[in-house]
Amino acid sequence: MGAAYESVTVDVKDHVAQVTLIGPGKGNAMGPAFWAEMPRVFAELDADPQVRAIVLAGSGKNFSYGLDLPAMGGALSEVMSPNASARARAEFHTRLLSMQGAINAVADCRTPTIASVHGWCIGGGVDLISAVDIRYASADAKFSVREVKLAIVADVGSLARLPLILSDGHLRELALTGKDIDAARAEKIGLVNDVFPDAEASLAAAHRTAAEIAANPPLTVRGIKDVLDQQRIDRVSASLRYVAAWNSAFLPSKDLGEAITAMFEKRRPDFTGE
Template identity: 80%
Template sequence: MSDTYESMTVDVDDRVARVTLTGPGKGNAMGPAFWAELPVAFERLDADPEVRAIVLTGSGRNFSYGLDLAAMGDTMGSMMAGGALAKPRADFHARLRSMQQSITAVADCRTPVIASIQGWCIGGGVDLISAVDIRYASADAKFSVREVKLAIVADVGSLARLPQILSEGHLRELALTGKDIDAARAEKIGLVNDVYPDAEASLAAAHATAREIAANPPLVVQGVKDVLDDQRTAQVSASLRYVAAWNSAFMASKDLTEGITAMFEKRPAEFTGE
């Protein structure tokens, strides 16, 4: 079985599905197709009784550069152009809640998901891997909760789900600095379970774990996930609602324009708090 989308491929073999991010943005950046297709793909896999585990990875050298700012510019641009008016802010809020739900579709999937991460995993990429059950990485993997450097509060899952994965100090260090960390550091702080020499070895380990899970009784596996998820669902949901409201109210700023402009011009940003 094989399904092909614009932003990913889905292949199923012997009760294990592999979802591979394919772009079309550079570095598997997350554009409109990704946000539309991700929940569809995971809902189909969740409903397929022949799929008992899912491996999630990226094509090429990187897992994901995160949000495709060029392709998604209209999402933030309309709010910036609208100033303080309610309509563009309400439209942004609705769009953001939809994007949050795309990542939540991965977290809510009853079938266990194992991520294999190589190269860069930035911003939205971290949002995505925070929604899976198990994370493996290659030695060249690099992670960054980089939204703060663009004058954005990370709003599609990282700040809601990483508190269940990382200690508070490590999470705050990543989210407040926007710094890059390597795979060894990610393993040390618990962001990933294990690190492997290269992408091929990481992916092989993810498939091995997926096959091990797939050999277990499927209803019990779903039960384990359900019981574990129940402990955090309400907290995650409340956090997502709050950050959507916060960003709808406060994200439009001169600093946001400066952050994005500086990124495209490849220069340090100069923020003024406006």
């Protein structure tokens, strides 16, 4: 990899690439650099014939806190007003499609992807791991489809891809409550394939699986992934288009402003349904 990135590091060894989230937001939160760089990172890896598997991990104590709200506030401010103009909503829709593209780049990568999750994996972090092929976790991992608590319909991948990973009842429980679940629960409902004692063991397991994949004939591996992906492309694409339109129309609300204000003031929000 020739390029240097602000949101990730990329290391390649023995046909396996490791993409590590590094922020720069707290807890590897997903700010402007993440959304801009992910399509470039995965396009470059996908085009490299020497890379036969990709491991995705987080630096520090957590995988990702999800969307970096302080850094991305401008994207929401465009439509924060209930009286937002058609132009503001159209520009927000365009931005949202671009953000979806950052996660799509991972899902559409022809090279198999394996996530190793430790610590918190919140909101956008779940969007990201829903786009990979295989998910491992450390015992301390915690997951949350948190968007509902911010008066936001999750719109960059979770609601499109998790229905292909989880049973309907488990997904609705996570998405409608915004609750936190631990690694044991995540494994039980099928969100992760396996749980390991700590972050190092989870990452090592991801690399072992990546090495197994990399040892197989690369064109056959690519073919298997392509055939499996073909079964979900239309369904996922339709869901992403629909939620982008839905949020561009209905995201502006008093509850959204209240959720963000309450978060920064570290208090419980008071939602009114307006």
